[in-house]
Amino acid sequence: MQMEPSTRFVALAEGAFGPITSKTANGCIRYSPERVVAILDSTRVGQTAQSVLGFGGEIPVLATLDEAMALGPTALLVGVAPTGGQLPAPWRETIAEALRRGLDVWSGLHYFLGDDPVLMEAAAEGEARIFDLRRPPKDLGVAAGRVRDVAASVVLTVGSDCNIGKMTSQVQLRDALRERGERVAFAATGQTGILVEGWGIAVDAVIADFISGASERLVLQAAANADIVLVEGQGSIIHPSYSGVTYGLLHGSLPHAMVLCHQPSRKSINKQEWVKIPPLSELIEMHEYVVRPLRPAKVIAIALNTFDLSDEEARAAIAAAEAETGLPATDVVRYDPTPVVDAILDFHRERAG
Amino acid sequence: MQMEPSTRFVALAEGAFGPITSKTANGCIRYSPERVVAILDSTRVGQTAQSVLGFGGEIPVLATLDEAMALGPTALLVGVAPTGGQLPAPWRETIAEALRRGLDVWSGLHYFLGDDPVLMEAAAEGEARIFDLRRPPKDLGVAAGRVRDVAASVVLTVGSDCNIGKMTSQVQLRDALRERGERVAFAATGQTGILVEGWGIAVDAVIADFISGASERLVLQAAANADIVLVEGQGSIIHPSYSGVTYGLLHGSLPHAMVLCHQPSRKSINKQEWVKIPPLSELIEMHEYVVRPLRPAKVIAIALNTFDLSDEEARAAIAAAEAETGLPATDVVRYDPTPVVDAILDFHRERAG
Numbered sequence: 268m269q270m271e272p273s274t275r276f277v278a279l280a281e282g283a284f285g286p287i288t289s290k291t292a293n294g295c296i297r298y299s300p301e302r303v304v305a306i307l308d309s310t311r312v313g314q315t316a317q318s319v320l321g322f323g324g325e326i327p328v329l330a331t332l333d334e335a336m337a338l339g340p341t342a343l344l345v346g347v348a349p350t351g352g353q354l355p356a357p358w359r360e361t362i363a364e365a366l367r368r369g370l371d372v373w374s375g376l377h378y379f380l381g382d383d384p385v386l387m388e389a390a391a392e393g394e395a396r397i398f399d400l401r402r403p404p405k406d407l408g409v410a411a412g413r414v415r416d417v418a419a420s421v422v423l424t425v426g427s428d429c430n431i432g433k434m435t436s437q438v439q440l441r442d443a444l445r446e447r448g449e450r451v452a453f454a455a456t457g458q459t460g461i462l463v464e465g466w467g468i469a470v471d472a473v474i475a476d477f478i479s480g481a482s483e484r485l486v487l488q489a490a491a492n493a494d495i496v497l498v499e500g501q502g503s504i505i506h507p508s509y510s511g512v513t514y515g516l517l518h519g520s521l522p523h524a525m526v527l528c529h530q531p532s533r534k535s536i537n538k539q540e541w542v543k544i545p546p547l548s549e550l551i552e553m554h555e556y557v558v559r560p561l562r563p564a565k566v567i568a569i570a571l572n573t574f575d576l577s578d579e580e581a582r583a584a585i586a587a588a589e590a591e592t593g594l595p596a597t598d599v600v601r602y603d604p605t606p607v608v609d610a611i612l613d614f615h616r617e618r619a620g
Numbered sequence: 621m622q623m624e625p626s627t628r629f630v631a632l633a634e635g636a637f638g639p640i641t642s643k644t645a646n647g648c649i650r651y652s653p654e655r656v657v658a659i660l661d662s663t664r665v666g667q668t669a670q671s672v673l674g675f676g677g678e679i680p681v682l683a684t685l686d687e688a689m690a691l692g693p694t695a696l697l698v699g700v701a702p703t704g705g706q707l708p709a710p711w712r713e714t715i716a717e718a719l720r721r722g723l724d725v726w727s728g729l730h731y732f733l734g735d736d737p738v739l740m741e742a743a744a745e746g747e748a749r750i751f752d753l754r755r756p757p758k759d760l761g762v763a764a765g766r767v768r769d770v771a772a773s774v775v776l777t778v779g780s781d782c783n784i785g786k787m788t789s790q791v792q793l794r795d796a797l798r799e800r801g802e803r804v805a806f807a808a809t810g811q812t813g814i815l816v817e818g819w820g821i822a823v824d825a826v827i828a829d830f831i832s833g834a835s836e837r838l839v840l841q842a843a844a845n846a847d848i849v850l851v852e853g854q855g856s857i858i859h860p861s862y863s864g865v866t867y868g869l870l871h872g873s874l875p876h877a878m879v880l881c882h883q884p885s886r887k888s889i890n891k892q893e894w895v896k897i898p899p900l901s902e903l904i905e906m907h908e909y910v911v912r913p914l915r916p917a918k919v920i921a922i923a924l925n926t927f928d929l930s931d932e933e934a935r936a937a938i939a940a941a942e943a944e945t946g947l948p949a950t951d952v953v954r955y956d957p958t959p960v961v962d963a964i965l966d967f968h969r970e971r972a973g
Contacts, residue, residue, distance in 0.1 A: 472827055472829065476825065509762070511864045515865070519860070521860075
C-alpha cells in the first residue's frame with residue numbers, strides 16, 4: 268500500500284463534510300491539499316474546503332462524481348469514518364461507479380471494500396485498485412515487551428476523547444521537529460494517519476488480542492531510523508466504546524512520554540454525554556497511573572484543539588491549561604507549536620543524556 | 621453453534637497437556653468430564669486427567685487418534701490456546717484426519733479452521749462440521765452505554781494475570797448461586813467458557829474497535845433472563861499483551877461489582893516477568909480507579925487459585941488476603957465458595973433494595 272506522487276483524490280463525504288465528521292478527508296486536505304481535486308457532498312454544493320474547514324483553499328464541494336471527473340482525479344477517497352466503520356448503502360453505488368470509471372478507491376472503513384464482490388467486479392471492469400487502509404497485516408501476534416529495547420524516545424498522544432487532534436498534533440510536531448534537524452518518525456495508528464504518512468497499522472481494526480502486538484511492531488519499525496518516535500494515539504482511556512484500543516496502544520507502545528490532547532469546549536465524551544471529561548490535571552494523573560505498572564511515563568505537554576474558539580478564548584484556554592497543569596500548552600495547529608516541541612526535545616535530550 | 625448432548629470429545633493437547641497449558645481442554649474436563657473420552661498427548665501416555673490435572677478421573681492420555689477412535693468420540697476438541705492463537709503445523713494433519721474420519725472439530729484458536737481450504741475439504745470428505753468458538757458474530761458494532769439500563773447485578777471477574785481462574789471461578793459461583801435459588805447467568809467471553817456454557821462471544825477475537833460492543837451485547841443478552849449476571853473476565857489491566865481486551869471488557873460490561881482473581885504463588889506476569897504483580901490491595905485500588913469515570917464499582921471479594929499450594933499454604937494465603945484487603949476470600953474451586961457467594965448475594969440484595 269504505497270501512494271504514488273501522481274495520486275489525485277475526489278473525496279466522498281456525502282452529507283458529512285465538516286470539521287468533525289469527515290475526519291479522513293480532512294486529514295488528507297490539511298496535509299496534502301494538492302492531492303484533492305474535489306469533495307463530494309450534495310448538501311454543501313458551492314462551498315469550498317476553506318469555507319467549511321478553515322483550511323484547504325479553493326477545493327470545491329460538488330454534488331456528483333460526474334462533475335468531479337472533469338477535474339482529473341485518479342482515485343476516490345472514502346473520506347468519512349462512520350461509527351462502527353460500516354459502508355453506508357448509498358455510497359456503495361458511487362464507489363462502484365468510480366471503480367468502473369477506472370478510479371482507484373482508498374477506504375478507511377472497517378468494512379473492507381476489497382472483499383465486496385460487487386466492488387471487486389467493478390474494480391476488475393475499470394481496471395482499478397482498492398486500498399483498504401484498515402486491513403491489518405496477516406502475521407500479527409501478541410506483544411512481548413520488545414519495545415522496551417528501543418533506543419529512540421517514544422512519545423504518544425493521548426486524549427480526553429476521540430477526534431480531538433491526536434493524529435493532527437503528531438503530524439504538526441513531526442514537521443516542527445524535522446525542521447529542527449531531528450531524526451523523527453511518525454507511527455500512524457489510524458486510517459487517516461496512514462493516508463497522510465503512507466504507512467502504518469490501523470490498530471482499531473486488528474483482532475482484539477493483537478492490539479498491543481500491532482502497536483509494538485509499529486514502534487519497532489518507526490524506531491529503526493529515528494531518534495524520536497511520535498505515536499498517533501487512539502480514543503481515550505475513559506471512552507466507553509474505544510478504551511480497549513486506547514489501553515492496548517498505551518501498553519503496547521510503552522511511551523517514554525505523553526502529550527495530552529484536549530478540546531476545551533468539550534465537556535463530555537462525544538455521543539456519550541453520560542461520561543464527563545475530568546479536569547486536565549486529573550486526566551494527567553490517570554494516564555500516569557495506568558502506565559506505571561509497566562513503564563512509568565509522564566505527560567510532558569498539552570496540545571489543545573481550539574478550532575471552535577475565538578483567538579481570545581483560545582489564548583485564555585491555553586493560559587488556563589498551563590496554570591492548571593504546570594505544563595507547556597498550546598494549539599499546535601493554530602499557533603506556534605514551539606512550547607510542545609521544546610517539551611519533547613528537552614525530554615528527549617535529558618533521556619538520551 | 622449449539623452442542624448436542626451426545627457430543628463426545630477426544631481432546632488434542634499434543635505436548636501441552638497440563639494444569640496451565642491446556643486451558644481449553646481442562647475447562648471441558650472439569651465441567652463436562654463425561655463428554656471427554658480421551659486426551660491426545662504423546663508425551664504423557666499412560667497418565668490420566670486426574671493424575672495430570674487433579675480432576676477429571678480416569679480419562680486416559682493417548683498418543684494417537686487411532687487409539688482414541690476405539691473409545692467412540694464424535695468430535696475432536698483443539699484443547700490448547702497457544703499464544704497468538706495460531707495453529708501449530710503438526711496439529712493440522714491430526715485435525716484433517718479427524719475430519720476425514722467423520723469427527724466434528726471444535727476449536728478455540730484465532731486461526732479459523734473453517735476458513736482453511738485443506739480442513740474444509742477434509743470436513744466435506746468426512747461429512748463432519750467445524751466449529752470455531754472464537755468466530756465473532758457478523759453484525760457487531762461499538763458499545764453505546766446501553767448496558768447502564770440493565771436491571772440485573774453485573775459481576776465481573778478481574779485478575780492479576782491471564783489463566784488464573786476468572787472463567788473457572790464464575791462457573792463455580794454460577795452453580796453455587798443457582799443452588800441458592802438465584803436466577804443467574806454466566807456470560808462467557810472466551811473459547812473455553814463458550815465451550816462450557818454453550819454460548820457467548822470470544823471478545824479477544826473481535827475487531828479491536830468492537831470489544832466493548834461485544835461485551836455490551838453479551839451482558840444485555842445474559843441479563844434478559846437473570847437477576848445476577850456473572851461476566852467472565854479476560855487478561856489483566858496490567859498485562860502488556862492483553863490489557864486492551866481487559867479494559868474493553870471492563871468498560872463495555874460496566875460491572876456493578878468485581879471479584880478479584882489471583883494466584884498467590886505468581887509474582888509476575890506469566891512469560892512477561894518484567895511486569896511485577898502488585899499487592900492485592902493495590903490491584904483493588906487500580907480496578908476501582910479505572911472504572912470510576914464511567915461507573916463506580918467495588919471489588920467485593922477475592923477468589924484465589926491455590927492449586928499449586930499445600931492445604932496449609934492455601935489456607936494461610938486466604939487468611940493473608942482477607943487480612944490485607946478486608947474482603948472475603950477463598951479458593952472457590954478447592955474449598956467451599958460460600959464467602960464469595962455471600963459477598964455477591966449481599967451486594968445484589970443491597971443494590972436491588
